[in-house]
Amino acid sequence: PHIPVITIDGPTASGKGTVAQKVAQHLGFHYLDSGALYRLTALSVMRRDIPLDDEHALAKAAEHLHCHFNGAHIFLANEDVSNDIRAEAVGNLASKIAAIPTVRQALFGLQLSFRQHPGLVADGRDMGTVIFPHAGLKVFLTASVEARAQRRYKQLIDKGFSANMEDLSKDLTERDARDSNRSSAPLKAAEGAYLLDTSAMTVDQAVAQVLGWYAASK
Numbered sequence: 087p088h089i090p091v092i093t094i095d096g097p098t099a100s101g102k103g104t105v106a107q108k109v110a111q112h113l114g115f116h117y118l119d120s121g122a123l124y125r126l127t128a129l130s131v132m133r134r135d136i137p138l139d140d141e142h143a144l145a146k147a148a149e150h151l152h153c154h155f156n157g158a159h160i161f162l163a164n165e166d167v168s169n170d171i172r173a174e175a176v177g178n179l180a181s182k183i184a185a186i187p188t189v190r191q192a193l194f195g196l197q198l199s200f201r202q203h204p205g206l207v208a209d210g211r212d213m214g215t216v217i218f219p220h221a222g223l224k225v226f227l228t229a230s231v232e233a234r235a236q237r238r239y240k241q242l243i244d245k246g247f248s249a250n251m252e253d254l255s256k257d258l259t260e261r262d263a264r265d266s267n268r269s270s271a272p273l274k275a276a277e278g279a280y281l282l283d284t285s286a287m288t289v290d291q292a293v294a295q296v297l298g299w300y301a302a303s304k
């Protein structure tokens with residue numbers, strides 16, 4: 087039986103996670119936050135002091151990721167790391183190790199396993215291009231650097247981290263460049279993806295647009 091998939095890809099802090107979760111909730115679908123898998127790998131690498139040039143050990147860390155998801159909570163082994171993985175340092179390291187093909191390969195099967203009845207909404211960088219190329223609906227969600235820096239700022243402050251707008255804009259721009267220019271699964275709109283620029287949109291407007299496209303695609 088066919089299990090529908092909606093992919094939502096886009097740059098850092100574009101709001102894709104929030105939109106994807108709400109779309110999933112609305113449809114009663116499962117949700118895959120693929121960035122969280124790269125962040126979990128980064129956190130595990132950080133804690134074990136694995137050097138960035140030891141590709142074999144990095145790929146092993148990804149392959150043996152002992153993680154599980156419970157609603158909004160994300161666990162590494164049995165520790166709730168939902169907040170820890172959101173730190174900028176973890177995101178930056180995630181983006182560095184995500185450029186390594188063997189690390190991506192190690193996380194491939196785990197991502198596919200999220201496709202379960204009655205459906206899946208998956209967000210990330212390569213959901214529509216590499217992981218679920220046959221998804222029934224693909225969305226490429228963007229927003230201006232200013233809008234994204236502002237959203238990330240609010241997100242970090244709300245989680246109790248310190249942050250400043252100038253550093254954040256620089257971080258976002260650097261991370262997007264690295265994600266877009268890598269040779270393995272670069273950030274780009276999938277063929278047939280709908281473009282959604284949310285700079286001037288509320289979350290609810292963006293969610294309504296995606297749901298509208300999904301209804302029309304069935």
Ligand code: C5P
Nearest residue numbers: 120121122124180181184210211212265
């Ligand atoms: O989306 P998020 O900021 O949590 O992702 C962290 C990093 O993980 C990204 O900067 C990107 O390098 C990497 N990533 C990826 N492919 C995905 C999801 C995330 O390379 N599908």
